[in-house]
Amino acid sequence: MVQNQSDTFEIGEHTVNRLGFGAMRLCGENIIGAPEDEEAAREVAREAVDLGVDFIDTADSYGPGTSERLLSEAGVVDTGATGDGRPGADDALVATKGGLLRNPDGDWLPLGDPDYLRNAALASKDRLGVDSIDLYQLHRPDPDADFEESVATLGELKDDGLVDNVGLSNVSVEQLETARDHVEVATVQNEYNLANREHQDVLDACEDAGIGFIPYFPIGAGDLDGKAAVVDEVAEAHDASRYQVALAWLLGSSDVTLPIPGTSSIEHLRENVAASAIDLSDDEIARLGE
Numbered sequence: 597m598v599q600n601q602s603d604t605f606e607i608g609e610h611t612v613n614r615l616g617f618g619a620m621r622l623c624g625e626n627i628i629g630a631p632e633d634e635e636a637a638r639e640v641a642r643e644a645v646d647l648g649v650d651f652i653d654t655a656d657s658y659g660p661g662t663s664e665r666l667l668s669e670a671g672v673v674d675t676g677a678t679g680d681g682r683p684g685a686d687d688a689l690v691a692t693k694g695g696l697l698r699n700p701d702g703d704w705l706p707l708g709d710p711d712y713l714r715n716a717a718l719a720s721k722d723r724l725g726v727d728s729i730d731l732y733q734l735h736r737p738d739p740d741a742d743f744e745e746s747v748a749t750l751g752e753l754k755d756d757g758l759v760d761n762v763g764l765s766n767v768s769v770e771q772l773e774t775a776r777d778h779v780e781v782a783t784v785q786n787e788y789n790l791a792n793r794e795h796q797d798v799l800d801a802c803e804d805a806g807i808g809f810i811p812y813f814p815i816g817a818g819d820l821d822g823k824a825a826v827v828d829e830v831a832e833a834h835d836a837s838r839y840q841v842a843l844a845w846l847l848g849s850s851d852v853t854l855p856i857p858g859t860s861s862i863e864h865l866r867e868n869v870a871a872s873a874i875d876l877s878d879d880e881i882a883r884l885g886e
Contacts, residue, residue, distance in 0.1 A: 603847075603872065605808055605854060607651075607731060607782050608761040610689045614847055615872040616651035617644040617865070618812065618858030623662045626702050630662050631860065638670035643862050645672045645688055647869045653785070653810065653856045655693035655735055656720050657704065664692060664723040675725045691731035691783070691810075692720045693765060695738065695746065708738030708746035717753050733763035733785060737771060744778060751779035763810075769801045776805075783854070785810035790823055790842050790884060792816060802852050814855040815842040823884065830880050836871070843871035845884045 604611050622637040624630050631637045644652065652672065654663040667673055673690050694716035697705040713734075721729055734750060737743050753759040763783035764775055775781055784802055786795040788811035802809040820827055820838050831841045839857075846855045857868040876884075 602851060605852065607689060607808055610730065612651040612689050612854070613648060613872070614651075614854050615649065615843065615869060616653060616810075616854055616856040617641070617649045618856035619652055619654040619663045619667055620658045621858040621860045622666050623659045627658055628698065628702055629659065630666075634666065634669075637666050637860060640860060640862055640865055641667055641670040641672045643865055644869075647866065649869060650688045651691070651854060651856070652688060653691045653693075655696065655733075656716055656723075657693070657696045657698050657735065660698050661719075661723055664720055668723060668725045673724050673726060674730075675727075689730045690724060690726075691733060691763065692724065692729060693733040693735035693763075693785075694720060696735035704736070706736045706738040706740075708734065708741035708743070710741075710745055710749040713746060713749045714753065717758055721758060728757055729759045731761045731763050731782060732759040733765050733783065734767075736766040743771060744774060747775040748778045754779065763808075765810075765812075767798065769797050772798065772801055772807075781805075781807055783808035783810055785812055787811070787813050788846075789814050789816040790827070790845055791820055799850060799853070803850060807852065808854050809850065809852050810854045810856055811846055812856060814846055814857050815839040826883050826886075830876065830884060833880075834874050834876075836874055837867065840867060840871035840874060841876075841884070843868060844874035844876050845881060847872060848876045848881050849885060 605614050694713055695708050697707050750762045754762055761782040762779050765785040786798050788795050799809050827838050827841050831838055843855055846853050859865050
């Protein structure tokens, strides 16, 4: 890995700030249904844009449908209309995902059937209120569906003008290579953070190809105890929190990473965004990555 050379990354025709916002936590408990205070959730999304965040990640399964709806209602989605009064909205890229369902028990169920994916994309497009989806990601490969057919369907959505860019999530290097035979892949979203680097090979492949890598659970869901000593030492040197250091490490250790920390708290959101201003030294990045 190399020190990041830019604070921005290009996804298709969009140039975005590399620290984004994950909108999963705008939903109710266990990511099901609406939050207790919907206006507070919308205000978190607005604050993210006001702070300069112009890359927002969501999915149709968050709610389901709740996160997409709240983002649209918050006015942070570029719908192509003018005069909406939201500074920065015209430049925001909103990425969503399809191919993963929720049942009443909260289980995540992959569904990669081509017909389903086409309908899911149309539903997401409608909830977001856009002419085309900026970035549409296959949420998870379905073991009961042909992966190449699922990916080819996303390519067809792009050809039809319903999707501007195609992304993948929860894939292996082999699946990424297979997908690239069918469609231009703009991003890959896998779990990755200081405490869990199982998908290092996927990140390496994205670096080689110039593909954006979106690490979800970027602060390890708070599980940084295994690296507590070095994280705390670096945090003290920068007057920062553990979680800010974890985000700064993701930004500093690769020039293709697009962390998407999520929160339902404006205070926490501001702390996350402030992490993008922390300039870790090469030595700190190396020690954190050991």
